[in-house]
Amino acid sequence: MRYHKIEELLKNNQDWVAQKLALNPNYFNELSSGQKPPFLYIGCSDSRLPLTNFTCTEPGELFVHRNIANQVSLTDINFLAVLEYAISHLQVEHIIVCGHYDCGGIKAALESRTTGIIDNWVNPIRELYLQNQYEIDILPTRGERLNRLAEINVLAQVKNLYQTSIMRQALHNQNAPMVHGWVLDIHTGLIKDLNVATVQWQLYPGCLLEQSPLFSVAHFQPTDEVTGCCCEEAEHVIRNS
Numbered sequence: 001m002r003y004h005k006i007e008e009l010l011k012n013n014q015d016w017v018a019q020k021l022a023l024n025p026n027y028f029n030e031l032s033s034g035q036k037p038p039f040l041y042i043g044c045s046d047s048r049l050p051l052t053n054f055t056c057t058e059p060g061e062l063f064v065h066r067n068i069a070n071q072v073s074l075t076d077i078n079f080l081a082v083l084e085y086a087i088s089h090l091q092v093e094h095i096i097v098c099g100h101y102d103c104g105g106i107k108a109a110l111e112s113r114t115t116g117i118i119d120n121w122v123n124p125i126r127e128l129y130l131q132n133q134y135e136i137d138i139l140p141t142r143g144e145r146l147n148r149l150a151e152i153n154v155l156a157q158v159k160n161l162y163q164t165s166i167m168r169q170a171l172h173n174q175n176a177p178m179v180h181g182w183v184l185d186i187h188t189g190l191i192k193d194l195n196v197a198t199v200q201w202q203l204y205p206g207c208l209l210e211q212s213p214l215f216s217v218a219h220f221q222p223t224d225e226v227t228g229c230c231c232e233e234a235e236h237v238i239r240n241s
């Protein structure tokens with residue numbers, strides 16, 4: 001590691017400011033005028049994963065929430081506040097859920113080490129492993145098993161995102177951002193887009209469907225014969241699409 005002293009970080013900050021001002025004397029005036037980031041990034045707290053570096057983005061371009069193993073928790077008031085602010089106030093166009101290979105949170109979930117509170121936090125990943133144990137266990141190496149679980153974890157967190165009341169309301173209002181599931185390969189620095197198909201979860205809001213353009217996309221035409229609740233109709237669409 002290059003730096004261990006706080007003074008070194010402060011000196012770096014002063015140098016960076018000088019570089020920015022040399023390129024654009026108004027840089028910080030413009031930066032302080034407000035933020036309108038197009039992206040919300042939900043990632044792992046791992047110190048190797050500042051997505052700004054990996055995507056060459058500047059301050060003001062990524063709104064960020066990070067926690068161990070990039071969890072989308074429906075009971076995490078911190079995350080929910082970030083999500084609501086990103087969608088309702090910043091009106092981000094894209095949400096990126098980004099996991100990574102060689103993730104310590106994934107390892108903590110799978111290995112029987114006791115690490116304290118983290119055990120509680122990563123327990124949903126342990127559940128994910130149990131739900132997908134057959135697919136994971138047949139992989140030949142420990143690294144491949146951990147990495148596959150990292151991918152499955154991203155898929156699960158994208159799905160969780162669509163279960164939040166905030167996203168469901170955004171779908172109802174037809175202003176939901178596009179959601180992307182990524183995994184960053186620490187060994188290459190490259191991002192892998194998992195191309196997560198989200199339509200199935202966008203349909204899930206059930207009773208809100210009648211207001212959604214996706215309803216017509218699914219080619220479901222309600223008739224007078226249909227007497228059930230529209231939640232039942234939504235299940236019909238999902239089962240037959």
Ligand SMILES: [Zn+2]
Nearest residue numbers: 044046103104
């Ligand atoms: Zn991680």
